[in-house]
Amino acid sequence: MNKNINIKSLIIDKPLKLDCGQTINNFPLAYETYGSLNEKKDNAILVFHALTGDQFVSGINPITKKDGWWSYAVGSGKAIDTDKYFIICANVIGGCLGSFGPSNTNTATNKIYGTTFPVITINDMVNAQYNLLNFFKIKKLFAVVGGSMGGMQVLQFVSNFPDKTKVAIPIATTSNHSAQNIAFNELGRQSIMADTNWTNGDYSNQNKNPDKGLSVARMAAHITYLSKKGLQEKFGRKLQERDDLKFSFDADFQIESYLRHQGSVFVDRFDANSYLYITRAMDYFDLIKQFGGNLSKAFTNTKTKFLVISFTSDWLYPTSENKEIVIALNAIGADVGFVEIESDKGHDSFLLNTPTFLNTLKDYINTSYLIN
Protein backbone atom coordinates (compact mmCIF):
# COMPACT_ATOMS: atom_id res chain seq x y z
CA MET A 1 0.00 0.00 0.00
CA ASN A 2 0.93 3.63 -0.19
CA LYS A 3 3.71 4.22 2.31
CA ASN A 4 3.92 8.00 1.96
CA ILE A 5 0.73 8.75 3.80
CA ASN A 6 0.82 9.55 7.45
CA ILE A 7 -1.23 6.91 9.19
CA LYS A 8 -1.73 7.19 12.94
CA SER A 9 -0.96 4.01 14.70
CA LEU A 10 -0.61 2.68 18.15
CA ILE A 11 2.02 0.07 18.91
CA ILE A 12 0.43 -2.44 21.20
CA ASP A 13 3.06 -3.78 23.53
CA LYS A 14 0.69 -5.87 25.61
CA PRO A 15 0.89 -9.44 24.25
CA LEU A 16 -2.31 -10.58 22.56
CA LYS A 17 -3.11 -14.27 22.60
CA LEU A 18 -4.96 -15.07 19.40
CA ASP A 19 -7.72 -17.68 19.10
CA CYS A 20 -5.43 -19.72 16.83
CA GLY A 21 -3.03 -20.16 19.75
CA GLN A 22 -0.27 -17.80 18.68
CA THR A 23 0.62 -14.71 20.69
CA ILE A 24 1.48 -11.43 19.01
CA ASN A 25 3.55 -8.62 20.56
CA ASN A 26 4.44 -5.04 19.72
CA PHE A 27 2.14 -4.90 16.77
CA PRO A 28 0.68 -1.79 15.12
CA LEU A 29 -2.99 -0.84 15.27
CA ALA A 30 -3.78 1.97 12.84
CA TYR A 31 -6.62 4.29 13.81
CA GLU A 32 -8.24 7.60 13.06
CA THR A 33 -10.32 9.90 15.27
CA TYR A 34 -12.91 12.58 14.58
CA GLY A 35 -14.29 15.23 16.91
CA SER A 36 -12.93 15.67 20.40
CA LEU A 37 -13.06 13.78 23.64
CA ASN A 38 -14.84 15.84 26.29
CA GLU A 39 -13.54 16.36 29.81
CA LYS A 40 -15.75 13.68 31.32
CA LYS A 41 -14.57 11.32 28.57
CA ASP A 42 -18.11 10.07 28.19
CA ASN A 43 -18.68 10.94 24.54
CA ALA A 44 -16.49 8.38 22.77
CA ILE A 45 -17.95 6.22 20.02
CA LEU A 46 -15.95 3.30 18.69
CA VAL A 47 -16.93 2.52 15.12
CA PHE A 48 -16.06 -0.90 13.73
CA HIS A 49 -15.54 -1.24 10.00
CA ALA A 50 -16.78 -3.95 7.67
CA LEU A 51 -14.81 -6.37 5.47
CA THR A 52 -13.22 -3.88 3.10
CA GLY A 53 -13.48 -0.78 5.27
CA ASP A 54 -10.71 1.03 7.09
CA GLN A 55 -10.17 3.63 9.79
CA PHE A 56 -11.11 6.51 7.49
CA VAL A 57 -14.80 6.66 8.38
CA SER A 58 -15.46 10.24 7.37
CA GLY A 59 -13.85 13.12 5.53
CA ILE A 60 -11.54 12.36 2.62
CA ASN A 61 -9.77 9.03 2.68
CA PRO A 62 -6.09 9.92 2.12
CA ILE A 63 -5.45 6.73 0.16
CA THR A 64 -8.39 6.69 -2.22
CA LYS A 65 -8.95 10.49 -2.18
CA LYS A 66 -12.65 9.66 -1.98
CA ASP A 67 -15.15 10.20 0.84
CA GLY A 68 -14.66 8.02 3.89
CA TRP A 69 -16.71 4.82 3.84
CA TRP A 70 -19.37 6.05 6.27
CA SER A 71 -19.50 9.70 5.30
CA TYR A 72 -23.29 9.61 5.11
CA ALA A 73 -23.51 8.68 8.78
CA VAL A 74 -20.45 10.25 10.38
CA GLY A 75 -19.59 13.94 10.23
CA SER A 76 -20.53 17.37 11.44
CA GLY A 77 -24.29 17.46 12.16
CA LYS A 78 -24.74 13.91 10.91
CA ALA A 79 -26.22 10.83 12.62
CA ILE A 80 -22.94 10.22 14.41
CA ASP A 81 -22.13 13.85 14.99
CA THR A 82 -18.45 14.73 15.08
CA ASP A 83 -19.39 18.07 16.72
CA LYS A 84 -20.74 16.22 19.75
CA TYR A 85 -18.91 12.95 19.93
CA PHE A 86 -15.38 11.66 19.77
CA ILE A 87 -15.32 8.99 17.09
CA ILE A 88 -12.58 6.40 16.98
CA CYS A 89 -12.15 3.84 14.25
CA ALA A 90 -9.29 1.39 13.86
CA ASN A 91 -8.20 -0.72 10.97
CA VAL A 92 -8.81 -4.35 12.01
CA ILE A 93 -5.79 -6.59 12.56
CA GLY A 94 -5.42 -8.72 9.47
CA GLY A 95 -6.23 -5.59 7.45
CA CYS A 96 -4.04 -3.64 5.09
CA LEU A 97 -4.23 -0.01 6.11
CA GLY A 98 -1.56 0.16 8.73
CA SER A 99 -2.68 -2.41 11.28
CA PHE A 100 -0.81 -5.65 11.77
CA GLY A 101 -1.66 -7.79 8.77
CA PRO A 102 -0.36 -10.22 6.16
CA SER A 103 1.25 -7.42 4.13
CA ASN A 104 3.53 -6.57 7.09
CA THR A 105 7.13 -7.72 7.13
CA ASN A 106 8.03 -10.51 9.48
CA THR A 107 11.09 -9.16 11.29
CA ALA A 108 12.33 -12.69 11.98
CA THR A 109 12.58 -13.58 8.30
CA ASN A 110 12.66 -10.09 6.81
CA LYS A 111 9.97 -11.26 4.42
CA ILE A 112 6.37 -10.19 4.02
CA TYR A 113 4.14 -12.53 6.00
CA GLY A 114 1.65 -13.47 3.30
CA THR A 115 -0.11 -16.64 4.37
CA THR A 116 2.40 -17.25 7.14
CA PHE A 117 0.43 -14.60 9.04
CA PRO A 118 -1.66 -16.15 11.84
CA VAL A 119 -5.37 -16.67 11.24
CA ILE A 120 -7.32 -13.87 12.90
CA THR A 121 -10.82 -13.99 14.40
CA ILE A 122 -13.42 -11.33 15.14
CA ASN A 123 -12.59 -11.88 18.81
CA ASP A 124 -8.91 -11.11 18.11
CA MET A 125 -9.85 -7.94 16.21
CA VAL A 126 -11.98 -6.74 19.11
CA ASN A 127 -9.39 -7.58 21.76
CA ALA A 128 -6.76 -5.67 19.80
CA GLN A 129 -9.01 -2.61 19.53
CA TYR A 130 -9.85 -2.70 23.22
CA ASN A 131 -6.36 -1.27 23.78
CA LEU A 132 -7.64 2.01 22.35
CA LEU A 133 -9.68 2.58 25.53
CA ASN A 134 -6.55 2.53 27.65
CA PHE A 135 -4.68 4.64 25.14
CA PHE A 136 -7.30 7.40 25.26
CA LYS A 137 -7.89 6.79 29.00
CA ILE A 138 -11.57 6.14 28.38
CA LYS A 139 -13.18 4.16 31.22
CA LYS A 140 -16.39 3.49 29.36
CA LEU A 141 -17.36 4.20 25.78
CA PHE A 142 -20.62 5.95 25.02
CA ALA A 143 -21.29 3.67 22.07
CA VAL A 144 -19.97 0.93 19.84
CA VAL A 145 -21.43 0.95 16.33
CA GLY A 146 -20.88 -1.11 13.22
CA GLY A 147 -22.56 -2.71 10.25
CA SER A 148 -21.96 -6.13 8.71
CA MET A 149 -18.60 -7.41 10.01
CA GLY A 150 -18.59 -4.21 12.10
CA GLY A 151 -21.79 -5.47 13.72
CA MET A 152 -20.12 -8.76 14.56
CA GLN A 153 -17.41 -6.78 16.34
CA VAL A 154 -20.08 -4.83 18.22
CA LEU A 155 -21.60 -8.09 19.50
CA GLN A 156 -18.22 -9.55 20.37
CA PHE A 157 -17.17 -6.34 22.11
CA VAL A 158 -20.19 -6.31 24.44
CA SER A 159 -19.77 -10.01 25.05
CA ASN A 160 -16.10 -9.61 25.98
CA PHE A 161 -16.55 -6.35 27.89
CA PRO A 162 -20.09 -6.26 29.31
CA ASP A 163 -19.76 -2.92 31.07
CA LYS A 164 -17.46 -0.99 28.75
CA THR A 165 -20.05 0.70 26.60
CA LYS A 166 -23.33 2.41 27.40
CA VAL A 167 -24.86 1.73 23.99
CA ALA A 168 -24.30 -0.92 21.31
CA ILE A 169 -25.66 -0.62 17.79
CA PRO A 170 -25.17 -3.73 15.65
CA ILE A 171 -26.43 -3.09 12.13
CA ALA A 172 -27.23 -5.53 9.29
CA THR A 173 -25.30 -8.32 10.94
CA THR A 174 -25.47 -11.80 12.38
CA SER A 175 -24.39 -13.77 15.43
CA ASN A 176 -23.04 -16.58 13.27
CA HIS A 177 -22.02 -16.63 9.65
CA SER A 178 -24.50 -18.58 7.53
CA ALA A 179 -23.58 -21.34 5.06
CA GLN A 180 -24.58 -19.01 2.24
CA ASN A 181 -22.22 -16.30 3.46
CA ILE A 182 -19.37 -18.75 3.99
CA ALA A 183 -20.03 -19.96 0.44
CA PHE A 184 -19.75 -16.46 -1.01
CA ASN A 185 -16.56 -15.82 0.93
CA GLU A 186 -15.10 -19.09 -0.27
CA LEU A 187 -15.91 -18.10 -3.85
CA GLY A 188 -13.90 -14.90 -3.34
CA ARG A 189 -10.99 -16.71 -1.76
CA GLN A 190 -10.86 -19.35 -4.48
CA SER A 191 -10.91 -16.64 -7.09
CA ILE A 192 -7.83 -15.02 -5.49
CA MET A 193 -6.08 -18.37 -5.11
CA ALA A 194 -6.82 -19.29 -8.72
CA ASP A 195 -4.83 -16.28 -9.90
CA THR A 196 -1.34 -17.56 -10.76
CA ASN A 197 0.09 -14.32 -9.38
CA TRP A 198 -1.14 -15.24 -5.92
CA THR A 199 1.77 -17.72 -5.65
CA ASN A 200 0.44 -19.31 -2.45
CA GLY A 201 0.24 -15.93 -0.83
CA ASP A 202 3.90 -15.05 -1.41
CA TYR A 203 3.18 -12.56 -4.23
CA SER A 204 4.54 -9.48 -2.43
CA ASN A 205 7.94 -11.09 -1.95
CA GLN A 206 7.95 -11.86 -5.67
CA ASN A 207 6.74 -8.43 -6.80
CA LYS A 208 3.52 -9.80 -8.15
CA ASN A 209 -0.11 -9.06 -7.35
CA PRO A 210 -3.17 -11.26 -7.93
CA ASP A 211 -5.18 -8.36 -9.31
CA LYS A 212 -7.43 -10.49 -11.53
CA GLY A 213 -8.36 -12.85 -8.72
CA LEU A 214 -8.97 -10.09 -6.19
CA SER A 215 -10.99 -8.13 -8.70
CA VAL A 216 -13.28 -11.08 -9.45
CA ALA A 217 -13.66 -11.70 -5.72
CA ARG A 218 -14.78 -8.10 -5.29
CA MET A 219 -17.18 -8.29 -8.24
CA ALA A 220 -18.87 -11.40 -6.85
CA ALA A 221 -19.09 -9.93 -3.37
CA HIS A 222 -20.41 -6.64 -4.67
CA ILE A 223 -23.46 -8.38 -6.15
CA THR A 224 -24.30 -9.75 -2.70
CA TYR A 225 -24.31 -6.24 -1.24
CA LEU A 226 -27.08 -5.11 -3.58
CA SER A 227 -30.61 -6.33 -4.19
CA LYS A 228 -32.20 -7.66 -7.35
CA LYS A 229 -34.65 -4.78 -7.36
CA GLY A 230 -31.91 -2.20 -6.79
CA LEU A 231 -29.79 -3.62 -9.59
CA GLN A 232 -32.74 -3.79 -11.95
CA GLU A 233 -33.71 -0.19 -11.25
CA LYS A 234 -30.19 1.17 -11.58
CA PHE A 235 -28.98 -0.87 -14.54
CA GLY A 236 -31.73 -2.98 -16.02
CA ARG A 237 -30.51 -4.14 -19.42
CA LYS A 238 -28.97 -0.77 -20.26
CA LEU A 239 -26.02 -0.96 -22.63
CA GLN A 240 -22.62 0.55 -21.94
CA GLU A 241 -21.77 3.36 -24.40
CA ARG A 242 -23.11 1.45 -27.38
CA ASP A 243 -26.34 1.27 -29.32
CA ASP A 244 -26.48 -2.46 -29.73
CA LEU A 245 -24.95 -5.72 -28.60
CA LYS A 246 -21.47 -6.29 -29.98
CA PHE A 247 -21.63 -10.07 -30.16
CA SER A 248 -18.47 -10.29 -28.11
CA PHE A 249 -17.42 -10.64 -24.48
CA ASP A 250 -16.78 -6.95 -23.94
CA ALA A 251 -18.80 -5.24 -21.27
CA ASP A 252 -21.93 -4.73 -23.38
CA PHE A 253 -24.14 -4.14 -20.37
CA GLN A 254 -23.75 -1.30 -17.91
CA ILE A 255 -23.87 -3.73 -15.00
CA GLU A 256 -20.85 -5.56 -16.40
CA SER A 257 -18.92 -2.36 -16.80
CA TYR A 258 -19.93 -1.26 -13.32
CA LEU A 259 -18.75 -4.49 -11.71
CA ARG A 260 -15.46 -4.44 -13.66
CA HIS A 261 -14.90 -0.92 -12.44
CA GLN A 262 -15.66 -1.92 -8.84
CA GLY A 263 -13.17 -4.77 -9.19
CA SER A 264 -10.42 -2.67 -10.70
CA VAL A 265 -10.57 0.20 -8.20
CA PHE A 266 -10.63 -2.30 -5.35
CA VAL A 267 -7.29 -3.89 -6.21
CA ASP A 268 -5.61 -0.51 -5.93
CA ARG A 269 -6.56 -0.18 -2.30
CA PHE A 270 -6.81 -3.69 -0.91
CA ASP A 271 -4.43 -6.53 -0.25
CA ALA A 272 -5.49 -9.95 -1.53
CA ASN A 273 -4.16 -11.82 1.48
CA SER A 274 -6.00 -9.43 3.82
CA TYR A 275 -9.14 -10.34 1.90
CA LEU A 276 -8.48 -14.00 2.64
CA TYR A 277 -7.80 -13.38 6.32
CA ILE A 278 -10.71 -11.08 6.98
CA THR A 279 -13.28 -13.23 5.16
CA ARG A 280 -11.98 -16.18 7.18
CA ALA A 281 -12.51 -14.24 10.40
CA MET A 282 -16.12 -13.61 9.35
CA ASP A 283 -16.68 -17.26 8.50
CA TYR A 284 -15.29 -18.38 11.84
CA PHE A 285 -17.57 -15.98 13.70
CA ASP A 286 -20.09 -17.94 15.72
CA LEU A 287 -21.05 -16.27 18.96
CA ILE A 288 -23.68 -18.96 19.56
CA LYS A 289 -21.06 -21.70 19.52
CA GLN A 290 -18.73 -19.61 21.67
CA PHE A 291 -21.42 -19.76 24.34
CA GLY A 292 -22.35 -23.40 24.12
CA GLY A 293 -25.32 -23.01 21.82
CA ASN A 294 -27.03 -20.25 23.78
CA LEU A 295 -26.57 -16.76 22.34
CA SER A 296 -28.16 -15.16 25.41
CA LYS A 297 -25.21 -16.32 27.49
CA ALA A 298 -22.95 -14.08 25.40
CA PHE A 299 -24.65 -11.11 27.03
CA THR A 300 -25.26 -12.27 30.60
CA ASN A 301 -25.07 -9.37 33.06
CA THR A 302 -24.69 -6.75 30.33
CA LYS A 303 -25.98 -3.31 31.22
CA THR A 304 -25.48 -2.10 27.67
CA LYS A 305 -28.45 -0.64 25.83
CA PHE A 306 -28.80 -2.22 22.38
CA LEU A 307 -30.37 -1.07 19.15
CA VAL A 308 -30.43 -3.69 16.39
CA ILE A 309 -31.13 -2.43 12.87
CA SER A 310 -31.81 -4.47 9.73
CA PHE A 311 -32.93 -3.65 6.19
CA THR A 312 -35.83 -5.16 4.26
CA SER A 313 -33.86 -5.92 1.09
CA ASP A 314 -30.70 -7.21 2.79
CA TRP A 315 -30.49 -10.87 1.83
CA LEU A 316 -26.88 -11.29 2.97
CA TYR A 317 -27.61 -10.49 6.62
CA PRO A 318 -31.40 -10.73 6.56
CA THR A 319 -33.79 -9.42 9.19
CA SER A 320 -34.31 -12.96 10.49
CA GLU A 321 -30.64 -13.19 11.52
CA ASN A 322 -30.69 -9.76 13.14
CA LYS A 323 -33.86 -10.73 14.98
CA GLU A 324 -32.11 -13.75 16.48
CA ILE A 325 -29.88 -11.29 18.32
CA VAL A 326 -32.93 -9.37 19.55
CA ILE A 327 -34.60 -12.57 20.72
CA ALA A 328 -31.48 -13.68 22.59
CA LEU A 329 -31.27 -10.30 24.32
CA ASN A 330 -34.96 -10.23 25.21
CA ALA A 331 -34.63 -13.72 26.68
CA ILE A 332 -32.37 -12.28 29.38
CA GLY A 333 -34.27 -9.03 29.80
CA ALA A 334 -31.56 -6.89 28.22
CA ASP A 335 -32.43 -3.40 27.04
CA VAL A 336 -32.87 -3.95 23.30
CA GLY A 337 -34.67 -1.99 20.61
CA PHE A 338 -35.10 -3.26 17.10
CA VAL A 339 -36.18 -1.73 13.82
CA GLU A 340 -36.20 -2.99 10.25
CA ILE A 341 -35.65 -0.16 7.79
CA GLU A 342 -37.47 -0.17 4.46
CA SER A 343 -34.90 0.04 1.67
CA ASP A 344 -34.36 -1.61 -1.71
CA LYS A 345 -30.60 -1.03 -1.69
CA GLY A 346 -29.73 -4.39 -0.16
CA HIS A 347 -27.01 -4.97 2.41
CA ASP A 348 -25.26 -1.76 1.32
CA SER A 349 -28.21 0.27 2.68
CA PHE A 350 -26.32 1.03 5.86
CA LEU A 351 -23.47 2.64 3.91
CA LEU A 352 -25.69 4.66 1.60
CA ASN A 353 -27.90 7.69 1.95
CA THR A 354 -30.89 5.94 3.54
CA PRO A 355 -32.70 8.81 5.31
CA THR A 356 -35.02 6.78 7.58
CA PHE A 357 -32.03 4.80 8.77
CA LEU A 358 -29.83 7.83 9.32
CA ASN A 359 -32.57 9.78 11.11
CA THR A 360 -33.39 6.87 13.41
CA LEU A 361 -29.71 6.40 14.19
CA LYS A 362 -29.22 10.09 14.85
CA ASP A 363 -32.21 10.46 17.19
CA TYR A 364 -31.36 7.27 19.03
CA ILE A 365 -27.75 8.28 19.60
CA ASN A 366 -28.62 11.80 20.71
CA THR A 367 -31.40 10.75 23.12
CA SER A 368 -29.37 7.83 24.48
CA TYR A 369 -26.48 10.14 25.26
CA LEU A 370 -28.75 12.23 27.49
CA ILE A 371 -30.37 9.28 29.28
CA ASN A 372 -28.56 8.10 32.37
Next chain:
Amino acid sequence: MKQEFKIIANLIEANTRVLDVGCGDGTLMQFLKNNKKIDIRGIEISKNNVQKCIGKGLTVIEGDAEKDLSQFPDGSFDFVILSQTLQAFLNPEKVITELLRVGKKAIVTIPNFGYWKVRLHLLIKGTMPITRTLPDEWYNTPNLHMCTIKDFFNFCENRRINLYKSIALQNLKSSKITNSNLLFKNLTAVLGIFLIEK
Protein backbone atom coordinates in the same frame (compact mmCIF):
# COMPACT_ATOMS: atom_id res chain seq x y z
CA MET B 1 -56.91 9.77 26.64
CA LYS B 2 -54.75 11.38 29.32
CA GLN B 3 -57.24 10.03 31.86
CA GLU B 4 -56.72 6.47 30.66
CA PHE B 5 -52.94 6.95 30.99
CA LYS B 6 -53.33 8.25 34.54
CA ILE B 7 -55.40 5.25 35.55
CA ILE B 8 -52.88 2.87 33.98
CA ALA B 9 -50.08 4.68 35.80
CA ASN B 10 -51.90 4.26 39.10
CA LEU B 11 -52.26 0.53 38.52
CA ILE B 12 -48.51 0.09 38.02
CA GLU B 13 -46.26 -0.21 41.03
CA ALA B 14 -42.88 1.51 41.11
CA ASN B 15 -39.61 -0.34 40.41
CA THR B 16 -41.27 -2.86 38.14
CA ARG B 17 -40.63 -4.12 34.61
CA VAL B 18 -43.36 -3.14 32.19
CA LEU B 19 -44.09 -4.08 28.56
CA ASP B 20 -46.38 -1.95 26.40
CA VAL B 21 -47.83 -4.16 23.66
CA GLY B 22 -48.79 -2.19 20.57
CA CYS B 23 -47.10 0.90 21.97
CA GLY B 24 -47.80 3.08 18.92
CA ASP B 25 -45.64 6.17 18.79
CA GLY B 26 -44.67 5.72 22.43
CA THR B 27 -46.94 8.38 23.97
CA LEU B 28 -48.08 6.11 26.83
CA MET B 29 -44.55 4.77 27.35
CA GLN B 30 -43.17 8.27 27.56
CA PHE B 31 -45.94 9.29 29.98
CA LEU B 32 -45.28 6.32 32.25
CA LYS B 33 -41.53 6.79 32.05
CA ASN B 34 -41.87 10.42 33.09
CA ASN B 35 -44.27 9.67 35.93
CA LYS B 36 -43.13 6.34 37.30
CA LYS B 37 -39.86 4.78 38.28
CA ILE B 38 -40.18 1.77 36.00
CA ASP B 39 -38.23 -0.12 33.38
CA ILE B 40 -40.50 0.00 30.34
CA ARG B 41 -40.24 -1.71 26.94
CA GLY B 42 -42.50 -1.67 23.93
CA ILE B 43 -43.43 -3.78 20.96
CA GLU B 44 -45.04 -2.21 17.90
CA ILE B 45 -45.94 -3.42 14.41
CA SER B 46 -45.68 -0.15 12.46
CA LYS B 47 -42.17 0.72 11.23
CA ASN B 48 -42.99 4.40 11.28
CA ASN B 49 -44.10 4.26 14.91
CA VAL B 50 -41.10 2.16 15.93
CA GLN B 51 -38.78 4.73 14.39
CA LYS B 52 -40.57 7.48 16.36
CA CYS B 53 -40.21 5.53 19.61
CA ILE B 54 -36.54 4.78 19.03
CA GLY B 55 -35.96 8.43 18.20
CA LYS B 56 -37.42 9.30 21.62
CA GLY B 57 -34.92 6.95 23.23
CA LEU B 58 -37.60 4.41 24.13
CA THR B 59 -36.72 0.73 24.05
CA VAL B 60 -39.05 -0.65 21.43
CA ILE B 61 -38.83 -3.64 19.14
CA GLU B 62 -40.57 -3.88 15.81
CA GLY B 63 -42.77 -6.94 15.86
CA ASP B 64 -46.21 -8.48 15.71
CA ALA B 65 -47.65 -9.14 19.17
CA GLU B 66 -49.48 -12.19 17.82
CA LYS B 67 -46.16 -13.83 16.91
CA ASP B 68 -43.31 -12.04 18.62
CA LEU B 69 -44.39 -12.12 22.26
CA SER B 70 -43.14 -15.71 22.21
CA GLN B 71 -39.55 -14.45 22.52
CA PHE B 72 -40.16 -13.17 26.04
CA PRO B 73 -39.72 -15.73 28.82
CA ASP B 74 -42.55 -16.59 31.25
CA GLY B 75 -43.14 -13.88 33.82
CA SER B 76 -40.42 -11.64 32.43
CA PHE B 77 -42.48 -8.52 33.11
CA ASP B 78 -44.39 -7.42 36.19
CA PHE B 79 -46.99 -5.66 34.07
CA VAL B 80 -47.93 -6.01 30.44
CA ILE B 81 -50.11 -3.26 29.00
CA LEU B 82 -52.50 -3.64 26.10
CA SER B 83 -54.12 -0.28 25.52
CA GLN B 84 -57.14 -0.31 23.17
CA THR B 85 -55.61 -2.86 20.84
CA LEU B 86 -57.19 -6.16 21.87
CA GLN B 87 -60.01 -5.75 19.36
CA ALA B 88 -57.55 -5.35 16.47
CA PHE B 89 -55.95 -8.79 16.80
CA LEU B 90 -56.84 -11.79 14.66
CA ASN B 91 -56.86 -13.95 17.75
CA PRO B 92 -57.47 -11.90 20.92
CA GLU B 93 -57.82 -15.03 23.04
CA LYS B 94 -54.29 -16.14 22.16
CA VAL B 95 -52.95 -12.66 22.80
CA ILE B 96 -54.48 -12.55 26.29
CA THR B 97 -52.96 -15.95 27.04
CA GLU B 98 -49.57 -14.64 25.90
CA LEU B 99 -49.93 -11.43 27.94
CA LEU B 100 -50.58 -13.48 31.05
CA ARG B 101 -47.66 -15.77 30.31
CA VAL B 102 -45.14 -12.97 29.71
CA GLY B 103 -46.49 -10.70 32.44
CA LYS B 104 -47.28 -11.46 36.05
CA LYS B 105 -50.19 -9.08 35.63
CA ALA B 106 -51.74 -7.50 32.56
CA ILE B 107 -53.56 -4.22 32.08
CA VAL B 108 -56.06 -4.40 29.25
CA THR B 109 -58.17 -1.49 28.12
CA ILE B 110 -61.04 -1.89 25.68
CA PRO B 111 -63.35 0.54 23.92
CA ASN B 112 -66.76 -0.53 25.23
CA PHE B 113 -69.11 -1.57 22.43
CA GLY B 114 -71.89 -1.70 25.00
CA TYR B 115 -71.74 2.08 25.55
CA TRP B 116 -75.24 3.53 25.12
CA LYS B 117 -74.30 5.87 22.28
CA VAL B 118 -72.90 2.92 20.34
CA ARG B 119 -76.06 0.90 20.99
CA LEU B 120 -78.29 3.82 20.08
CA HIS B 121 -76.37 4.49 16.88
CA LEU B 122 -76.95 0.94 15.71
CA LEU B 123 -80.54 0.93 16.94
CA ILE B 124 -81.63 4.26 15.44
CA LYS B 125 -79.37 4.69 12.41
CA GLY B 126 -79.03 1.00 11.64
CA THR B 127 -75.41 1.47 10.58
CA MET B 128 -72.16 0.48 12.24
CA PRO B 129 -71.46 2.89 15.10
CA ILE B 130 -68.92 5.66 14.70
CA THR B 131 -67.86 7.43 17.89
CA ARG B 132 -64.85 9.26 19.20
CA THR B 133 -63.17 6.05 20.34
CA LEU B 134 -64.39 4.14 17.27
CA PRO B 135 -63.80 6.64 14.46
CA ASP B 136 -63.50 4.32 11.47
CA GLU B 137 -66.02 3.00 8.97
CA TRP B 138 -66.85 -0.71 8.97
CA TYR B 139 -64.82 -1.22 5.80
CA ASN B 140 -61.59 0.36 6.99
CA THR B 141 -61.62 -0.20 10.72
CA PRO B 142 -58.65 -2.07 12.19
CA ASN B 143 -61.06 -3.40 14.82
CA LEU B 144 -61.86 -7.03 14.08
CA HIS B 145 -63.23 -8.19 17.43
CA MET B 146 -65.23 -5.52 19.22
CA CYS B 147 -66.52 -6.47 22.63
CA THR B 148 -68.36 -4.97 25.56
CA ILE B 149 -67.29 -4.65 29.18
CA LYS B 150 -69.72 -7.45 29.97
CA ASP B 151 -68.20 -9.64 27.25
CA PHE B 152 -64.77 -9.14 28.77
CA PHE B 153 -66.11 -9.92 32.25
CA ASN B 154 -67.63 -13.16 30.97
CA PHE B 155 -64.47 -14.01 29.06
CA CYS B 156 -62.34 -13.69 32.19
CA GLU B 157 -64.81 -15.75 34.20
CA ASN B 158 -64.88 -18.55 31.62
CA ARG B 159 -61.10 -18.62 31.29
CA ARG B 160 -60.56 -18.45 35.06
CA ILE B 161 -58.69 -15.20 34.68
CA ASN B 162 -58.62 -13.22 37.89
CA LEU B 163 -60.10 -9.75 37.40
CA TYR B 164 -58.03 -7.89 39.90
CA LYS B 165 -59.41 -4.45 39.23
CA SER B 166 -62.07 -3.26 36.80
CA ILE B 167 -62.49 0.40 36.07
CA ALA B 168 -65.05 2.15 33.92
CA LEU B 169 -64.09 5.39 32.24
CA GLN B 170 -66.65 7.88 31.05
CA ASN B 171 -65.26 11.16 29.82
CA LEU B 172 -63.08 12.22 32.73
CA LYS B 173 -64.90 10.20 35.37
CA SER B 174 -63.64 6.84 36.43
CA SER B 175 -65.43 4.36 38.68
CA LYS B 176 -65.12 0.81 39.88
CA ILE B 177 -66.99 -1.91 38.05
CA THR B 178 -68.49 -4.55 40.31
CA ASN B 179 -70.75 -7.52 39.67
CA SER B 180 -73.69 -5.53 40.95
CA ASN B 181 -73.19 -2.43 38.77
CA LEU B 182 -71.91 -4.30 35.71
CA LEU B 183 -75.04 -3.87 33.60
CA PHE B 184 -75.13 -0.16 34.31
CA LYS B 185 -71.42 0.41 33.71
CA ASN B 186 -71.67 -1.59 30.50
CA LEU B 187 -74.13 1.02 29.32
CA THR B 188 -72.40 4.18 30.55
CA ALA B 189 -68.66 3.52 30.15
CA VAL B 190 -66.74 4.52 27.03
CA LEU B 191 -63.68 2.55 28.07
CA GLY B 192 -63.07 -0.42 30.32
CA ILE B 193 -59.72 -0.79 32.09
CA PHE B 194 -58.88 -4.15 33.59
CA LEU B 195 -56.04 -5.40 35.71
CA ILE B 196 -55.94 -9.14 35.26
CA GLU B 197 -53.81 -12.08 36.31
CA LYS B 198 -53.83 -15.78 35.72
